[in-house]
Amino acid sequence: MGWLRLAFLMYVGLTIIYFVTGIYSRSVRREKLEKEWDTDPAREGLTVQERSAFIEAGMVQYDKGLKKRLLWLIYIVPTIGFLVTIYFVNWH
Template identity: 45%
Template sequence: MIGFLRVAFFALIGLSVLYWLLSLYSRSTERERLEKKWDAAPPEDAPDREAYIKAGMAKYEKSLRHKLIWLVYIVPMAVVAVIIYIVNAQ
């Protein structure tokens, strides 16, 4: 049991690092997309570039794409739970 808890602890640390890196990458690509969109054709209703990017990033925080990054935790844990169930059910 202690061995399993040790593996689970390090797995959560690894998944947290992966989540953090994916989150930073996703934010970076979204910010870059907004900057390129502004440079191509600035919207008339946006006051300035930084306000436009800030509003776009706030919208991104509520998007499905941002929330799907949580699957980094959910999918591996579900797979391990299913494997443990299948092994113990036999």
């Protein structure tokens, strides 16, 4: 029964790490899009609404991309390690 408590606490911690990492990753991507817009001289005369549309389009593309899906490794890798450890401790 102790391993269930450990697994529960592990998933609580991993969930916190997942959300914090997701927020940080989105923040970094948004900042990169903002810098890309600001450094492009061809976009100097465009409006704030066009800038917002550009950033939101980039964020939609980010949400569908590989980096967003790779965040699930935060759950997968420790789970595999946990199960392998339980297996070797109990059956070898």
